[in-house]
Amino acid sequence: MKAAIRRKYGTFEAISVEEISNPIPKDDEVLIQVKATTVNRTDCANLTGKPFIMKMMLGFPKPRKVILGTDFAGEILELGKSVSSFKKGDRVFGFLDMGLQSQSELLTIKEDALLKIPEGIDYTLAAASLEGAHYAYSFIHYVSINPGQKILINGATGAIGSALLQFARLFEVEITVTSNSKNFELMKSLGADKIIDFDKEDFTKSAEKFDFIFDSVGKSTFGACKPILKDSGIYISSELGPNAENIFYALTTKGSKSKKVIFPIPFSQKKTMPYILDLLKTGKFKPVIDSTYPLDEISKAYQYVLSGQKTGNVIVTI
Template identity: 40%
Template structure:
């Protein structure tokens, strides 16, 4: 089968299109013929290993020091496709089922086929979405839902989403509106109209305005991209306000949490790692999609053979929504 292989860390051109052996499902696995995958900023960070300090060392320790070990060498953390075969013990899915899934740190999305555990973060694809639209949901949708639930976002609250034009941000806008919040989205100038079209009540062009200095305050501030800090946003939070940070710098987390404890405001960071929670949330997102509450925002599409170009585009920043790989 065709796959994009990353044998060393570096710029986009370390990604190579190769013929590799087609996987065979174990007893508890399903074999998926992949129709669409995605490129996220997280994928680019993994490929380049652009992490700092302790995190960089831990990533090398886990994935491989000079490059990803063979079992991690096919990147890609979210996908949509059709189940082609199932293991002997699989009961949740059958051959022919259309699915969408998050592979997490098992990766494998940049290929024609992948094997996934049946009890992984896998669900039947929403009826009203194409494979391309469904492929972008697991990472951005799950992250957005996880943080908004952690904040217990409620009707009538105000929330500012920084980085609202990306994968997580576009889902966060729609989910916050679903919960009844008043949403302000912060993004690049090219994304303002799209943010409005998916529900943002107000938008801020970050190239023209610093939301931490405009005098506005919010019940929740959700920094999707990790460009701010609790300390810089504390003046923009209401009494008992909550600061959410999706991509924290590890060296700052403890300091920020200590700073928050000295106030009446709350700091929440980190990703969900509970498997059952992820499966429940993916199915919840499916329900919202089929009800017409959520939709995917796609910026560009690239064929598998143009993975280098796709990574280059995402890595430079400024994408609106998601970048899809068609397979």
């Protein structure tokens, strides 16, 4: 089978597409023919080993898993002897932030890590519904959101941000987002009430104050956002912040009745994926797709994602 390989940490130039042996499923696993996967922020961290903590989790000085990929949508080809929840031909999808080696033609995975793709959802849309939505779930479920509150989402055009905007729209709240001008109409269609053009304005200078600031791209700081938080406002970022300050602030402001930081340690996929599945089924969540690449051009997909210019999800078809 063909697979996207990197044997050392690096940038997109470290990736090669190679022919390797087909995986063989164990008794509690299934063999999947991968139809689509994404190149996402988690994949980029797994590729580069940055921040450094990634190397501690993935292997040091080189990664333990050489095949890239954290999510997939595909079709079951073979069943292990003890697999009972699925059958051959089932359309399934899954995600694991530490890596599924899914940027390949075939993969093996345990049956308890799978969900069936809903009817009417194609492989591309299914693959795009996982990584960004998984992290967006944490922003929403670490806080209590009440009708009438004001939310600001920084970076609402990305995979996390565009999912987060749709999840926040399920509450009776006022949502302000930051976006580039080319995506204004997209932001409105996803439910944004107000839009700040991040190429022209600094959102931290806003005259409004917010109950929640969700930084889905991790490019702000608690200090910069404090002036636009309400007295009991909450700041959540997808990144550690300078010198891992968001972990420190989360500890020191915990229990505070004034402005505080919550660090969104991701929930288990067993918790997030059923939530995503339900919203897909009901049409309340539709992931945004930027562009599509074939497996042979996957290094170009990584180059694009690493540039920080994508909108929503970048798909690799296999």
